[in-house]
Amino acid sequence: MRLATWNINSIRSRADRVLAFLERSGTDVLALQETKCKDEQFPRAGFEAAGYEVATFGLSQWNGVAIVSRVGLADVEQGFAGQPTFAAPTLEPVVEARAIGATCGGVRVWSLYVPHGRAVEDPHFAYKLEWLAQLKAQAEGWLTGDPAAQIALVGDWNVAPKDTDVWDLAAFAGLTHITPAERAAFAAFAAAGYTEVTREHVPEDRKYTYWDYQQLRFPRNEGMRIDFAYASPALAARTTGVEIDRNERKGKGASDHVPVILDLAD
Protein backbone atom coordinates (compact mmCIF):
# COMPACT_ATOMS: atom_id res chain seq x y z
CA MET A 1 0.00 0.00 0.00
CA ARG A 2 1.17 3.55 -0.78
CA LEU A 3 0.26 6.25 1.72
CA ALA A 4 1.12 9.87 0.95
CA THR A 5 0.74 13.27 2.61
CA TRP A 6 0.69 16.63 0.85
CA ASN A 7 0.05 20.21 1.90
CA ILE A 8 -1.72 21.23 -1.28
CA ASN A 9 -2.27 24.98 -0.62
CA SER A 10 -5.81 25.05 -2.07
CA ILE A 11 -7.37 21.89 -3.50
CA ARG A 12 -9.56 23.93 -5.84
CA SER A 13 -6.46 25.38 -7.51
CA ARG A 14 -4.75 22.03 -7.87
CA ALA A 15 -7.28 19.19 -8.12
CA ASP A 16 -5.97 18.21 -11.57
CA ARG A 17 -2.41 18.08 -10.26
CA VAL A 18 -3.49 15.85 -7.38
CA LEU A 19 -5.39 13.49 -9.69
CA ALA A 20 -2.36 13.23 -11.97
CA PHE A 21 -0.16 12.55 -8.94
CA LEU A 22 -2.44 9.77 -7.70
CA GLU A 23 -2.39 8.07 -11.08
CA ARG A 24 1.34 8.48 -11.66
CA SER A 25 2.43 7.47 -8.16
CA GLY A 26 -0.10 4.72 -7.56
CA THR A 27 -0.97 6.24 -4.20
CA ASP A 28 -3.81 4.43 -2.42
CA VAL A 29 -4.37 6.83 0.47
CA LEU A 30 -3.58 10.55 0.36
CA ALA A 31 -3.74 12.90 3.34
CA LEU A 32 -4.17 16.52 2.27
CA GLN A 33 -3.62 19.73 4.23
CA GLU A 34 -4.48 23.37 3.51
CA THR A 35 -7.37 22.48 1.25
CA LYS A 36 -8.63 26.04 1.85
CA CYS A 37 -12.30 25.34 1.31
CA LYS A 38 -15.48 24.32 3.06
CA ASP A 39 -16.66 20.71 2.80
CA GLU A 40 -19.29 21.56 0.19
CA GLN A 41 -16.67 23.35 -1.95
CA PHE A 42 -14.27 20.38 -2.15
CA PRO A 43 -13.96 19.09 -5.75
CA ARG A 44 -14.94 15.51 -4.93
CA ALA A 45 -16.22 14.40 -8.33
CA GLY A 46 -12.85 13.86 -10.00
CA PHE A 47 -11.61 11.74 -7.12
CA GLU A 48 -14.74 9.63 -7.01
CA ALA A 49 -14.58 9.10 -10.78
CA ALA A 50 -11.01 7.85 -10.28
CA GLY A 51 -12.21 5.31 -7.73
CA TYR A 52 -11.40 7.14 -4.49
CA GLU A 53 -13.57 7.94 -1.51
CA VAL A 54 -13.20 11.38 0.04
CA ALA A 55 -13.50 12.66 3.62
CA THR A 56 -13.11 16.37 4.25
CA PHE A 57 -12.99 18.82 7.13
CA GLY A 58 -13.11 22.42 6.01
CA LEU A 59 -14.79 25.38 7.71
CA SER A 60 -13.59 28.42 5.74
CA GLN A 61 -10.84 29.60 3.39
CA TRP A 62 -8.30 28.90 6.10
CA ASN A 63 -6.72 25.53 6.94
CA GLY A 64 -8.78 22.51 5.83
CA VAL A 65 -7.76 18.83 5.76
CA ALA A 66 -8.92 15.77 3.85
CA ILE A 67 -8.25 12.09 3.23
CA VAL A 68 -8.83 10.36 -0.10
CA SER A 69 -8.62 6.58 -0.31
CA ARG A 70 -9.23 3.74 -2.74
CA VAL A 71 -8.76 1.06 -0.05
CA GLY A 72 -11.71 1.99 2.13
CA LEU A 73 -12.46 5.00 4.28
CA ALA A 74 -14.31 4.43 7.54
CA ASP A 75 -14.88 5.90 11.01
CA VAL A 76 -14.15 9.49 10.01
CA GLU A 77 -13.37 11.91 12.85
CA GLN A 78 -13.20 15.67 12.29
CA GLY A 79 -10.71 16.97 14.85
CA PHE A 80 -9.27 14.92 17.72
CA ALA A 81 -10.56 14.60 21.27
CA GLY A 82 -9.23 17.46 23.35
CA GLN A 83 -8.13 19.50 20.34
CA PRO A 84 -7.50 23.07 21.53
CA THR A 85 -9.58 25.90 20.14
CA PHE A 86 -8.27 29.15 18.70
CA ALA A 87 -9.94 32.53 18.80
CA ALA A 88 -9.21 34.91 15.94
CA PRO A 89 -9.54 38.58 16.89
CA THR A 90 -13.21 39.52 17.53
CA LEU A 91 -14.35 35.94 16.91
CA GLU A 92 -15.45 33.13 19.20
CA PRO A 93 -12.99 30.27 19.84
CA VAL A 94 -13.35 27.39 17.36
CA VAL A 95 -11.88 23.96 16.81
CA GLU A 96 -10.07 24.70 13.58
CA ALA A 97 -10.07 22.35 10.56
CA ARG A 98 -6.58 20.99 11.18
CA ALA A 99 -7.08 17.28 11.83
CA ILE A 100 -9.13 14.50 10.25
CA GLY A 101 -8.88 10.80 10.98
CA ALA A 102 -10.12 7.79 9.02
CA THR A 103 -9.41 4.07 8.79
CA CYS A 104 -8.12 3.16 5.33
CA GLY A 105 -6.91 -0.31 4.39
CA GLY A 106 -6.55 -1.24 8.04
CA VAL A 107 -4.52 1.86 8.95
CA ARG A 108 -5.82 4.62 11.18
CA VAL A 109 -4.68 7.68 9.21
CA TRP A 110 -4.60 11.19 10.65
CA SER A 111 -4.11 14.12 8.26
CA LEU A 112 -2.63 16.91 10.37
CA TYR A 113 -2.04 20.59 9.77
CA VAL A 114 -0.19 21.82 12.85
CA PRO A 115 -0.69 25.54 13.61
CA HIS A 116 2.05 27.75 12.22
CA GLY A 117 2.74 29.81 15.34
CA ARG A 118 3.32 33.05 13.41
CA ALA A 119 5.81 34.55 15.94
CA VAL A 120 7.12 33.38 19.30
CA GLU A 121 5.35 36.19 21.18
CA ASP A 122 2.06 35.68 19.28
CA PRO A 123 -0.85 33.82 20.95
CA HIS A 124 -0.75 31.52 17.94
CA PHE A 125 2.60 30.17 19.15
CA ALA A 126 1.26 29.05 22.55
CA TYR A 127 -1.70 27.58 20.69
CA LYS A 128 0.70 25.60 18.50
CA LEU A 129 2.51 24.11 21.50
CA GLU A 130 -0.73 23.23 23.25
CA TRP A 131 -2.14 21.73 20.07
CA LEU A 132 0.88 19.44 19.77
CA ALA A 133 0.78 18.54 23.47
CA GLN A 134 -2.89 17.58 23.34
CA LEU A 135 -2.43 15.56 20.15
CA LYS A 136 0.49 13.74 21.72
CA ALA A 137 -1.60 12.94 24.81
CA GLN A 138 -4.30 11.41 22.60
CA ALA A 139 -1.83 9.60 20.35
CA GLU A 140 -0.16 8.05 23.37
CA GLY A 141 -3.51 6.63 24.42
CA TRP A 142 -4.14 5.13 20.97
CA LEU A 143 -1.03 2.98 21.39
CA THR A 144 -1.62 1.60 24.86
CA GLY A 145 -2.74 -2.00 25.05
CA ASP A 146 -2.47 -2.71 21.34
CA PRO A 147 1.02 -3.52 20.06
CA ALA A 148 -0.47 -4.30 16.63
CA ALA A 149 -2.08 -0.86 16.24
CA GLN A 150 -1.62 0.55 12.72
CA ILE A 151 -1.56 4.32 13.15
CA ALA A 152 -0.12 7.02 10.87
CA LEU A 153 0.17 10.63 12.01
CA VAL A 154 1.04 12.43 8.81
CA GLY A 155 1.03 15.97 7.57
CA ASP A 156 2.50 19.43 7.81
CA TRP A 157 4.00 19.61 11.30
CA ASN A 158 5.32 23.15 10.90
CA VAL A 159 8.43 22.23 12.91
CA ALA A 160 11.99 21.86 11.63
CA PRO A 161 13.33 19.26 14.08
CA LYS A 162 17.00 19.55 13.05
CA ASP A 163 19.15 22.58 12.34
CA THR A 164 19.76 21.17 8.86
CA ASP A 165 16.02 21.07 8.18
CA VAL A 166 16.18 24.74 7.22
CA TRP A 167 18.35 26.13 4.45
CA ASP A 168 20.00 28.74 6.66
CA LEU A 169 19.64 28.51 10.44
CA ALA A 170 20.83 32.09 10.86
CA ALA A 171 17.92 33.29 8.74
CA PHE A 172 15.52 31.76 11.29
CA ALA A 173 17.01 33.39 14.38
CA GLY A 174 14.15 34.56 16.58
CA LEU A 175 11.51 32.96 14.37
CA THR A 176 9.20 29.99 14.79
CA HIS A 177 9.72 26.39 13.59
CA ILE A 178 13.22 25.98 15.05
CA THR A 179 12.75 26.84 18.74
CA PRO A 180 13.57 24.30 21.48
CA ALA A 181 9.94 24.35 22.64
CA GLU A 182 8.63 23.37 19.22
CA ARG A 183 11.28 20.71 18.78
CA ALA A 184 10.49 19.26 22.21
CA ALA A 185 6.78 19.14 21.35
CA PHE A 186 7.65 17.28 18.15
CA ALA A 187 10.08 14.89 19.83
CA ALA A 188 7.45 13.98 22.44
CA PHE A 189 5.74 11.76 19.86
CA ALA A 190 8.87 9.63 19.64
CA ALA A 191 9.00 9.41 23.43
CA ALA A 192 5.36 8.27 23.31
CA GLY A 193 6.34 5.31 21.13
CA TYR A 194 5.95 6.54 17.55
CA THR A 195 8.69 6.45 14.91
CA GLU A 196 9.18 9.29 12.45
CA VAL A 197 9.67 7.03 9.46
CA THR A 198 10.53 9.65 6.83
CA ARG A 199 13.78 10.44 8.65
CA GLU A 200 14.56 6.75 8.98
CA HIS A 201 14.26 6.17 5.27
CA VAL A 202 15.50 9.57 4.01
CA PRO A 203 18.22 10.55 6.50
CA GLU A 204 20.16 12.88 4.21
CA ASP A 205 20.33 16.64 4.82
CA ARG A 206 18.78 19.17 2.42
CA LYS A 207 15.89 16.83 1.61
CA TYR A 208 13.28 19.56 1.94
CA THR A 209 9.51 19.28 1.65
CA TYR A 210 8.71 23.02 1.38
CA TRP A 211 10.20 25.94 -0.52
CA ASP A 212 8.85 29.50 -0.27
CA TYR A 213 7.40 30.89 -3.48
CA GLN A 214 9.57 34.00 -3.08
CA GLN A 215 13.21 34.75 -3.85
CA LEU A 216 13.99 31.73 -6.04
CA ARG A 217 13.95 29.47 -3.02
CA PHE A 218 13.22 26.33 -5.03
CA PRO A 219 15.83 26.66 -7.81
CA ARG A 220 18.36 27.48 -5.12
CA ASN A 221 17.16 24.56 -2.98
CA GLU A 222 16.63 26.87 -0.04
CA GLY A 223 13.79 25.04 1.69
CA MET A 224 12.52 23.53 4.90
CA ARG A 225 11.78 19.98 5.99
CA ILE A 226 8.53 20.21 7.92
CA ASP A 227 6.28 17.44 6.55
CA PHE A 228 6.63 14.18 8.46
CA ALA A 229 5.02 10.82 9.22
CA TYR A 230 4.95 9.38 12.73
CA ALA A 231 4.09 5.67 12.65
CA SER A 232 3.00 3.31 15.42
CA PRO A 233 5.52 0.49 16.04
CA ALA A 234 3.63 -2.04 13.92
CA LEU A 235 3.22 0.43 11.07
CA ALA A 236 6.85 1.54 11.25
CA ALA A 237 7.86 -2.11 10.91
CA ARG A 238 5.80 -2.31 7.71
CA THR A 239 7.33 0.80 6.15
CA THR A 240 9.71 -0.30 3.42
CA GLY A 241 10.50 3.04 1.82
CA VAL A 242 9.84 6.79 1.75
CA GLU A 243 10.01 9.20 -1.17
CA ILE A 244 9.94 12.99 -1.10
CA ASP A 245 8.48 13.82 -4.51
CA ARG A 246 10.55 16.90 -5.27
CA ASN A 247 9.41 17.02 -8.89
CA GLU A 248 5.97 18.19 -7.74
CA ARG A 249 7.45 21.57 -6.80
CA LYS A 250 8.36 22.25 -10.43
CA GLY A 251 6.42 24.17 -13.01
CA LYS A 252 3.54 26.60 -13.04
CA GLY A 253 0.85 26.07 -10.46
CA ALA A 254 2.83 24.01 -7.95
CA SER A 255 2.03 23.92 -4.26
CA ASP A 256 4.84 25.24 -2.08
CA HIS A 257 4.98 21.77 -0.44
CA VAL A 258 5.63 18.41 -2.14
CA PRO A 259 4.15 14.97 -1.44
CA VAL A 260 5.86 12.61 0.97
CA ILE A 261 5.10 8.99 0.05
CA LEU A 262 5.31 5.91 2.29
CA ASP A 263 5.49 2.36 0.95
CA LEU A 264 3.90 -0.15 3.31
CA ALA A 265 4.40 -3.90 3.00
CA ASP A 266 1.22 -5.95 2.66
Place this chain on the structure above:
DNA sequence: ATGACTCATTACATGAGA
Protein backbone atom coordinates in the same frame (compact mmCIF):
# COMPACT_ATOMS: atom_id res chain seq x y z
C1' DA B 1 15.76 25.17 -16.62
C1' DT B 2 13.54 23.83 -11.05
C1' DG B 3 13.12 30.86 -12.14
C1' DA B 4 12.05 36.22 -9.30
C1' DC B 5 5.00 34.74 -4.27
C1' DT B 6 0.23 32.64 -4.00
C1' DC B 7 -4.32 31.89 -2.27
C1' DA B 8 -9.25 33.29 -0.96
C1' DT B 9 -12.29 36.91 0.00
C1' DT B 10 -20.02 39.36 0.31
C1' DA B 11 -12.16 41.15 -2.86
C1' DC B 12 -10.28 45.79 -5.97
C1' DA B 13 -6.54 45.52 -0.34
C1' DT B 14 -5.81 42.49 3.22
C1' DG B 15 -4.54 38.49 5.98
C1' DA B 16 -2.15 34.19 6.13
C1' DG B 17 1.42 31.36 4.97
C1' DA B 18 6.81 29.77 6.79
